Amino acid sequence: MSRKFLFITGIGIILLAFIIAVALYQNQNSSLSGASSTQRQGAPVKGPENAKVTIVEFFDPACGTCADFYPLVKQLMDQYPGKVRVMMRYAPLHTGSDQVVKMLEAAHQQGKYWETLELLFKNQNRWVVNHVSQPMRARALVNGLALDHGRLDIDINLPEVSRVIQQDIEDGQALKVQATPEFFVNGRPMPSFGYKQLSDLVKEAVDEAY
Amino acid sequence: MTVISKVDSTGFQRGWTLVFLAWFVATIATAGSLFFSEVMQIPVCELCWYQRIAMYPLVLVLALSLFPYDPRVVRVAGALVAVGWFIALFQVLLVAGIIPEDMRPCVQGIPCSETHITLLGFLNIPTLSLLTFSLVGTLLFLTHRIETS
Numbered sequence: 007m008s009r010k011f012l013f014i015t016g017i018g019i020i021l022l023a024f025i026i027a028v029a030l031y032q033n034q035n036s037s038l039s040g041a042s043s044t045q046r047q048g049a050p051v052k053g054p055e056n057a058k059v060t061i062v063e064f065f066d067p068a069c070g071t072c073a074d075f076y077p078l079v080k081q082l083m084d085q086y087p088g089k090v091r092v093m094m095r096y097a098p099l100h101t102g103s104d105q106v107v108k109m110l111e112a113a114h115q116q117g118k119y120w121e122t123l124e125l126l127f128k129n130q131n132r133w134v135v136n137h138v139s140q141p142m143r144a145r146a147l148v149n150g151l152a153l154d155h156g157r158l159d160i161d162i163n164l165p166e167v168s169r170v171i172q173q174d175i176e177d178g179q180a181l182k183v184q185a186t187p188e189f190f191v192n193g194r195p196m197p198s199f200g201y202k203q204l205s206d207l208v209k210e211a212v213d214e215a216y
Numbered sequence: 217m218t219v220i221s222k223v224d225s226t227g228f229q230r231g232w233t234l235v236f237l238a239w240f241v242a243t244i245a246t247a248g249s250l251f252f253s254e255v256m257q258i259p260v261c262e263l264c265w266y267q268r269i270a271m272y273p274l275v276l277v278l279a280l281s282l283f284p285y286d287p288r289v290v291r292v293a294g295a296l297v298a299v300g301w302f303i304a305l306f307q308v309l310l311v312a313g314i315i316p317e318d319m320r321p322c323v324q325g326i327p328c329s330e331t332h333i334t335l336l337g338f339l340n341i342p343t344l345s346l347l348t349f350s351l352v353g354t355l356l357f358l359t360h361r362i363e364t365s
Contacts, residue, residue: 009232013282016240024247028255136313184259 043177044190045093048170050119053083053091058215059208061090064097064178064188067106068139072187073127078201085205086212094123096174097186102139105162107171109145112161118153125151231362232285238293238355239278245348246275252341263307267345270300274352287363290356297353304346311342 044062051060061079065072083090096107106126113122126133126144133143149155161167181190189196191207192215249268252258260268274293281289309315 009236009282012236013279016236016243020240020243020247024251027251031251031255182257184257 044095044181044193046095046170046173046177049174050094050114050123051091052094052120054088055091057089057091059086059090059192059211061092061204061208062095062190062193063092064095064174064181064183064186064190066097066099066103066186067110067123067126067144068098068100068103068130068134068137069186070130070134073130075187075201076124076127078204082205082208086208089212089216090208094119095178096171097178097183097188098171098175099186100134100137100139102141104171105141106133106139106144108162108167109141109148109158111167111170112158112164113148113151113153115161115167116154116157118151121151122148122153228285231287231359232282234355234359234362235278235285235287235289236282238352238359239275239282241348241352241355242271242274242278245345246272248344249341258341263303263310264341264345266303267300267307267349270296270303271345271348287359290360290363294353294356294360297349297356301346301349301353304342304349307342308346311340 045060061082063072063075063079079092083092096111098104098107110119110122110126113119125147129147133140133147148158178188181188181195185199189204189207191204192211194207194211196203196207249264249271253260274296277289277293277296281287281293306315
């Protein structure tokens, strides 16, 4: 076999394998619809219902930067009283976080979402080890909250809870959320990541709406 | 005289084949990494970029050294492989938790200690990278041995 033939065959094989892999992969993912919405009915919201500016935050409770941003987002809401609300959506990117967000959603069903979230953020180092969520530890931590714990353990496994999280994950993928936290202010993403960019975006939206 | 040239030509043959294999492996790795990032849209962390810087040029450098065959490519390609190999090793240790990572997790990008794909239960992308650099390095080393013997 001539060397040039071998070389060209090599290129051909790799190219063909690449094209087939792309086709297979895209075929597998074609079921994902293009419809993407930043907000979801029933997602946890903080702030007045009639606020014209909505910050939608896709987050992972195990993400350190999300915990760092939590007070900053609150600060933004205080800066524009009555005009800004924040909606939290799940983007469990860390290993093990899928169980933890289920617990959060179950707490949300009891109206204890924010207490649970704050507790998880504040004590992140107790249940996140090497960027991996430890759902059992997170559950143990939440034991200290005044919740209906029997119901919480049942609700974690409800299909509705899974459905809500699946919806958030699918919307997150459609919106190309690849890192957390990701913010959308009235549907608009940040031009680049940073607190200043977020606060500028909120200011812009408030100026437009009021 | 004829015997010597015969030995030479088989050495040449084997050297060429080894460099060809090294090129083939590097090209598969390049195509694979592009598939992960561009088709599957897996985010690329900083360390992965440094490994790409070492891997991608191999595709061209090794291909050009095949026609005409130039064994001196081992010097250039070997240096690239060494750089890539150490970065891959560093990342594998990071993923394994042996080297701790600074607290800068979800800022802009992706922590390099996070893995996205696991094949056969243990093969994640950094491990694949380390194996590939090791394989290409071994092939180049064998080429060097043949050429200097």
